[in-house]
Amino acid sequence: MTGHDHHQRSERIAEEDLVEMVGRFYARVRRDALLGPVFDHGVHDWNRHLHRLVAFWSSVINGTGRYRGDPMAIHAAQAITPQMFDRWLGLWRETTMAVLDPPSAALMQERAERMADAIRRHIS
Template identity: 40%
Template sequence: MAVPPPLFTDEEIDTLVETFYARVRRHHRLGPIFEEAVGADGWPHHLATLKDFWSSVLNTTGRYKGSPMAVHQRIPQLTEGLFMPWLNLFHQTCVELFDAPRAAIVGQKAERIARSLKLGLFFNPDAVA
């Protein structure tokens, strides 16, 4: 039985990550937070990690071995309100890079990841409304 080819090539994932995070770095709200968290010299390593992450998410390669929740918990400036601009930039990038069905696949996965991170980082059932 033949194994179907991956839905996204490594080159497509590389382009997605590089294009998207170039936009994040220029974003007036997201850029400063990422620059502080990643550091000026940390971008090559961070981008390589993100490429492994998205390869694992999109093609189930298992290349990513980290913990996104733990990483995001270490960013004190991260607020729930920053997820929307992040997702907007991400969707915009996907629509520009992929046909509609594949852009939707990536976008839906990003939405689920964002929802999971927001729940893990900000959900407090004991908070008084």
């Protein structure tokens, strides 16, 4: 859980909680009947993927600038259906609520929904 007060003030969400979030979320994604096959096909190196996703969220939430990449182009290359977006966001909502305090969970949900909207607009 976050909400302990030893993490640095410049971090809105502790980096260790972002690691926990990303690890738990993609473990669920990989077991999911709808999303699992897309990721099994699209991700060749899970260790690298998880590191990149932690860097992404660290940049989005804590402004660290650790992520450099082009998620729009990457998702345009995947066959993503509207049901997949709903499932992705549903699992994200559940995982954020399980791992984070409510304000942090709400923040990460809001950012994920924004990103999902941007990807949806980009690929449609």
